[in-house]
Amino acid sequence: MSITADAVEAARAEGRSAFIGYLPAGYPDKEASIAAAIALAENGADVLEIGIPYSDPVMDGPVIQQATTEVLARGFRMDEVFEIVAAVSAATDAAVLVMTYWNLIDRMGPAVFARRLAEAGGAGAITPDLTPDEAEAWIAAADAHDLDRVFLAAPTSTPERMRRIAESSRGFVYGVSLMGVTGARTEVSDAAERVVSAAHEAGAERVCVGLGVSTRAHVEEIGAYADGVIVGTALVAALRDGGPEAVAAKAAELSGRG
Amino acid sequence: MTDSAAAGSSHRGAEGPYYGPYGGRWMPESLIAALDEVEQTFGEAREDEEFVAEYQRLCRDYTGRPSLLAEVPRFAAEQGAARILLKREDLNHTGSHKINNVLGQALLARRMGKTRLIAETGAGQHGVATATAAALMGMECMIYMGAEDTRRQALNVARMRLLGAEVVPVEHGAKTLKDAINEALRDWVATVENTHYLLGTVTGPHPFPSMVRWFHQVIGEEAREQMLAQEGRLPDAVAACVGGGSNAMGIFHAFLDDAEVALHGYEAGGDGVETGRHAAAITLGRSGVLHGARSYLMQDEDGQTLDSHSISAGLDYPSVGPEHAHLADSGRAVYEPVTDAECMTAFETLCRTEGIIPAIESAHALAGAARLSAAWTAEDPEAAAERIIVVSLSGRGDKDVGTAAEWFDLLDEQQERQERQERQERLDEDEQGDETGVQA
Structure with a gap:
């Protein structure tokens, strides 16, 4: 059974869309990143995304790039991810996904990565630069360890690709709200609603929307049609400026508990 | 072609997306539709006589093709007994082979209705070529260049700006070529509707490796014909420098099925591969995924990309085109590192003996040819004297005079x-x- 799907469905049962929050692993240091992720879950996040810092993050805007570059500069190693996932999943009820660029999984080997993630209590992985076309090894490894696999769907994805993405995903489909990289924006593009309906039509049971979401108003707007709303940059900026307490406050505001 | 390998075992014309286990399309979903569009447009255009004629006309009337194949006896005499001929891509308009690919892709961009070109550049050669094509076709142009490289190649920055391009120094990561590619990809994700990403080498997601090679194949096709016309035979070896590997794929391709022609790629050995300060991805031999393709990749134990190092900004890239990775595995081409010091010796020798200032990138190939000739000569001087090496002189060295002045004091x-x-x-x-x- 999918831990992530359960978390999204539990929110649905409460008559709301799921709230999904992203934070980079090890930022600003290991302990604070664990504390921030727990604070995020305690203030309304149903699903946590722990981003693994990577040297070449082509889908990330300046705020997340700056944070992950700092983490790498202090000598971050992959072992730390599993320690963080273990600590966070032990302390919260939220589903804990990692978000990672493919080469980090590739280098470790998909089977070893999946085993270690499952052992740490992780729910699965979001893979921003892996499409189902190249995902055979990852799907096999994730299945072997009963992990969720979240693929991205874009405003430019054809109906055919949408079907492949929906079939290949487990947990939810990550609907990209706009053509661009991560980063807070003042308005949410109207492409988001079209992505969600296209993914639903293609057979996806759960479609969550991310990129550019930074305010409670965005969360409400997107929550009206999506099964979940994903926030990253706004939380990372809060962590940067005010530590785990600021993440708690921002999460409470975004989830409507503030 | 009577000397081609038996049908079915040809190395030529590999279409991708995979070259053995390498290549592919490891990209965000947001860019897949654009890559499909490029692939489809290229597939149609190469079969369209009008398009091909237009491309060939530009190559002839704008670039100045065919480029010369010319012997350099005084240079060769200092290396050993073998004869050395240079394929003079340095004489192309804009001063390097890069223009071949740029004109082709700019025509494709126009065919797709795109009005804006973006590109990464290392040494500035590809940026200059892209800015040139944008000026020629009246397109908007933005060039991403590592901040470290804008300092090393200040003259090319000015050149691109003169041509009307906006040059964006990239301050992230190691501030070199790979970081410029990251930034260009981020731009493209947001602007794909009106923008073509004019990738400058045979790396990246499908269809870039096979498409960029296709536009550069003219280098090897000309060289092969010129050898047959001028010497009545094929060369014994072809040497080219390899960063991403576009000039090397361009000149190798025509010879892939000529088993008697040895193909030698020379990677940037920097301070020496043993020091870790180099850009010799194939020599290091670790497979990984960067910028959309699986290939050999300089990476640490965790899969984080390592910073590459080379005196040549154009070879300062931690991976290599996937078709090269496959040719290396199959043994059809051999790849070796050339250190900064070896390369600069060859650079100086060509200047002094032939009056040709090569790009530092191309000087890696010259150093490789020098090494080949010396080894053959040590083995059997008489046999070596009968041998011919064709070197891809991929670019001219005007941009490198500052670096050379510093190196040689x-x-x-x-x-x-x-x-x-x-x-x-x-x-x-x-x-x-x-x-x-x-x-x-």
């Missing part, structure tokens, strides 16, 4: 001292000015 010390003194005097005057409240 060519700046007049007395003049330098005087300039330093004058600068100090000016600073002193400014300070006095500040103290007395006078505006400078």
Whole structure:
């Protein structure tokens, strides 16, 4: 059974869309990143995304790039991810996904990565630069360890690709709200609603929307049609400026508990 | 072709997306539709006589093709007994082979209705070529260049700006070519509707490796015909430098099925592969995924990309085109590192003996040819004298004169001292000015 799907469905049962929050692993240091992720879950996040810092993050805007570059500069190693996932999943009820660029999984080997993630209590992985076309090894490894696999769907994805993405995903489909990289924006593009309906039509049971979401108003707007709303940059900026307490406050505001 | 390998076992014309286990399309979903569009447009265009004629006309009337295949006997004599001929891509308009690919992709961009070109650049050669094509076709142009490289290649930055391009120094990561590609990809994700990403080498997601090679195949096709016409036979070896590997794929391709022609790629060995300060991805031999393709990749134990190092900004890239990775595994081509020091010796020798200033990138291939000739000569001088090496002289070295001057300590010390003194005097005057409240 999918831990992530359960978390999204539990929110649905409460008559709301799921709230999904992203934070980079090890930022600003290991302990604070664990504390921030727990604070995020305690203030309304149903699903946590722990981003693994990577040297070449082509889908990330300046705020997340700056944070992950700092983490790498202090000598971050992959072992730390599993320690963080273990600590966070032990302390919260939220589903804990990692978000990672493919080469980090590739280098470790998909089977070893999946085993270690499952052992740490992780729910699965979001893979921003892996499409189902190249995902055979990852799907096999994730299945072997009963992990969720979240693929991205874009405003430019054809109906055919949408079907492949929906079939290949487990947990939810990550609907990209706009053509661009991560980063807070003042308005949410109207492409988001079209992505969600296209993914639903293609057979996806759960479609969550991310990129550019930074305010409670965005969360409400997107929550009206999506099964979940994903926030990253706004939380990372809060962590940067005010530590785990600021993440708690921002999460409470975004989830409507503030 | 009577000398081609048996049908079915040809190395030529590999279409991708995979070359053995390499290549593919490891990209965000947001870019897949654009890559499909490029693939489809390219597939149609290469079968369209009008398009091909237009491309060939530009190659002839704008670039100045065919480029010469010319012997360099005085250079060769210093290396050993073998004869050395240069494929003079340095004589192309804009000064390197890069223009071949740029004109082709710019035509494709126009065919797709795109009005804006973006590109990464390392040494600045590809950026200059892209800015040139944008000027020629009246397109908007933005070039991403590592901040470190804008410093090393200041003249090319000015050149791109003269051509009407906007040059964006990239301050992330190691501030070199790979970081410029990251930034260009981020731009493309957001602008794909009106923008074509004019990737400059045979790396990246499908269809870039096979498409960029296709536009450069003319290098090898010409060289092969010129050898047959001028020498009545094929060369014994072809040598080319390999960063991403576009000039090497371009010249290798025509010879892939000529089993008697040895193919040698020379990677940037930097301070020496044993020091870790190099850009020799194939020599290091670790497979990984970067910028959309699986290939050999300089990476640490966790899969984080390692910073590459080379005196040549154009070879300063931690991976290599996937078709090269496959040719290396199959043994059809051999790849070896050339250190900065070896490369600069070859650079200086070509200047002094032939009056040709090569790009530092291309000097890696010259050093490789020197090594081949020396080895053959040591083995059997008479047999070596019968052998011919064709070197891809992929670019000219005007942009590298500053680097060479520093390397060889060519700046007049007395003049330098005087300039330093004058600068100090000016600073002193400014300070006095500040103290007395006078505006400078």
